[in-house]
Amino acid sequence: MKTSTVIAAFLAGGVAAYPNMDKMTAPLAAKAYEQARKRAIDPKAPQGAGALPLVPPPFDAKSQFVSTTGDHKWIAPGASDQRGMCPGLNALANHGYLPRNGKATITQYIDAVTSVYGMGVDLATFLATYGAVIDGPLLSWSIGGAPHTGIGGSHGNYESDSSPLKGDLYQYGNLGKLVISQYKELANMQADADEPNYNLEVLREFRGKRYQESIDKNPKYVYGPFTGLLVSQAAFTFIYRFMANKSSEYPEGVLDKNTLKSFMAITGSDDNPVWTFGHERIPDNFYGRNDLDAYTIPYFNTDVLYIAETQPEILAIGCNQNKVDSFDAIDVNTISNGAYTVQQVAKNPVCFATEFALAELPALTGLSSLVLSPLTKVLNSVTSGLNCASIGNVNTSALAVCPGLTFYGGPTAPVAKGAIQS
Numbered sequence: 001m002k003t004s005t006v007i008a009a010f011l012a013g014g015v016a017a018y019p020n021m022d023k024m025t026a027p028l029a030a031k032a033y034e035q036a037r038k039r040a041i042d043p044k045a046p047q048g049a050g051a052l053p054l055v056p057p058p059f060d061a062k063s064q065f066v067s068t069t070g071d072h073k074w075i076a077p078g079a080s081d082q083r084g085m086c087p088g089l090n091a092l093a094n095h096g097y098l099p100r101n102g103k104a105t106i107t108q109y110i111d112a113v114t115s116v117y118g119m120g121v122d123l124a125t126f127l128a129t130y131g132a133v134i135d136g137p138l139l140s141w142s143i144g145g146a147p148h149t150g151i152g153g154s155h156g157n158y159e160s161d162s163s164p165l166k167g168d169l170y171q172y173g174n175l176g177k178l179v180i181s182q183y184k185e186l187a188n189m190q191a192d193a194d195e196p197n198y199n200l201e202v203l204r205e206f207r208g209k210r211y212q213e214s215i216d217k218n219p220k221y222v223y224g225p226f227t228g229l230l231v232s233q234a235a236f237t238f239i240y241r242f243m244a245n246k247s248s249e250y251p252e253g254v255l256d257k258n259t260l261k262s263f264m265a266i267t268g269s270d271d272n273p274v275w276t277f278g279h280e281r282i283p284d285n286f287y288g289r290n291d292l293d294a295y296t297i298p299y300f301n302t303d304v305l306y307i308a309e310t311q312p313e314i315l316a317i318g319c320n321q322n323k324v325d326s327f328d329a330i331d332v333n334t335i336s337n338g339a340y341t342v343q344q345v346a347k348n349p350v351c352f353a354t355e356f357a358l359a360e361l362p363a364l365t366g367l368s369s370l371v372l373s374p375l376t377k378v379l380n381s382v383t384s385g386l387n388c389a390s391i392g393n394v395n396t397s398a399l400a401v402c403p404g405l406t407f408y409g410g411p412t413a414p415v416a417k418g419a420i421q422s
Helices: 003-011 019-038 087-094 106-117 121-135 180-188 200-217 227-243 257-263 297-310 342-347 349-365 369-384 396-401
Strands: 103-105 140-142 266-268 273-275
Touching (some): 106 121, 121 297, 180 257, 257 266, 297 349, 342 349
Antiparallel strands (some): 266 273
16 A cells, blocks of 8 residues: 555544554654644755754854865776665765775764765764674675675665665665666756755655655665664765855755766756766865754754654554555554553654664574673663663564565665566
8 A cells, every 4th residue: 555545544534444553643643743733834944944953053164174186086996896775975975084995983984974065973983883793794894885884884774765766675676776766856846946955845745745655666665673763764864964065155954956867876857867886976176064054963853853744654663564555553562561652652663663773682683691792881871861661672573564675685686576666
């Protein structure tokens, strides 16, 4: 069943067609309506109507300028250099902000994303440490790689379905493939704009489209508690928050089509765009975020809620049942053993997702508490200021209903029977 039909049904109070979702989705819609009603709307805001920041951040050209010359000139990756699913990380490696071979330590990741993109230290530390412990040899990891070496083998624990421009693993059989039809759909969302800007308003609408497209076309689509609820939203918010070019006129940033194409390794005309794997580039004359406007975890949490205002379905986890349009929601109360309700998830999705990841670590990795301690400390610090309810043990049997569930999938896999490719 199409998600749009499900949402319409419970908004109207009629859920007979999909009765197993009413208690999970109705509170999400109510919360989304409340947030939309309360939020101040400014349709001209460069970042998207009503999106943060409510007050324009400062702009300092000297400190925000990102060099693309000298040591940081663009160099195409060599045959032995690793590149992967994340365009932002690929671009950092191509410019030497990360090691050009695509393998980096936790500290190198933190330094690169904070200095170039303006990611908050809290969020950078969380993502870098998680990648190293879960998908690398504890202290480093690859932006490409395979299971237990990098992002390329992290499908189900880090990398997820319904990416903005990359294909789903079991839909296309390859995590790293950019799907041109998905790019064209995003590009065309600003086709009539005098000055195209792929801001958060545009991207949250596109997020809803991609969520539904995965349900419609990937028989093994999985939208998990951590990878779906949290990581997949980051794939959308990061595009605008980190790739928009800042200026004194637009300190929040503007993401025009040429900048988008540069970061996504796309060349060619609008009618015939061409993608080249691993060739992501930071455009010349690029200015990142101001240090006083770092993109922190609370900031990201607000963006997730902003997306949910118009796309409340993104707060409901679940999966397809080996055929397209067979999405079954999973009760968060069941999977968290009563620690979370749908109302709590709707209020603070970052809490639920990080606490789920924390509780899942021992079973996911098979590592001892001593080895996991660097990551658990980071996860605990992430949630310490959010007043999150802890999850003692996750009910992993609730995920057993998902045929496409894997924790270390990729970078390639057989295409699922019945998958629809664009």
